[in-house]
Amino acid sequence: MDATGRRDLERLDRSLMRLRRFIETPAVLDDAGSPVELSTLLVLDAVTSGHDAAPTGSTIRDVAERLDVAHSTASRLVTRAEKAGAVTRGPSGADRRTSVVEATAAGRVLAERASQFRLARLGGITRTWDPRDVAALARLLDLFVDDKGSVDRR
Incomplete structure (x- = not known):
């Protein structure tokens, strides 16, 4: 790698480290006076945002892959989201050993509010940018x- 390539990678590294402040959020967020665990929003994103999910819902394995966590971790996160009323979990019609996770009506509303918040935040940051740059x-x-995903799998 030449000196310019190294400087570019160092610049990218610094930018990604600075982005931690943007990405990191508290474990529990306030949603109009109601506490919402960040993990619930992550599970909702995994089951609602068109990750080529089957129309019949997502499996725990799907959630684990989409969140890049172990199956057991995904199961615990789904349990928390289920207790919060954001998702339901039920047996798969195709395989009784497999659980299917689906967003509840309240979960879909919460996921939409979270998405709108994120989009508004990004829109505010990029409001002066040329649309081609966005x-x-x-x-x-x-x-x-x-x-990154293909490197991690190797």
């Missing part, structure tokens, strides 16, 4: 995340 950042972040 599109380029989105495309490059997709590429980065996809390539």
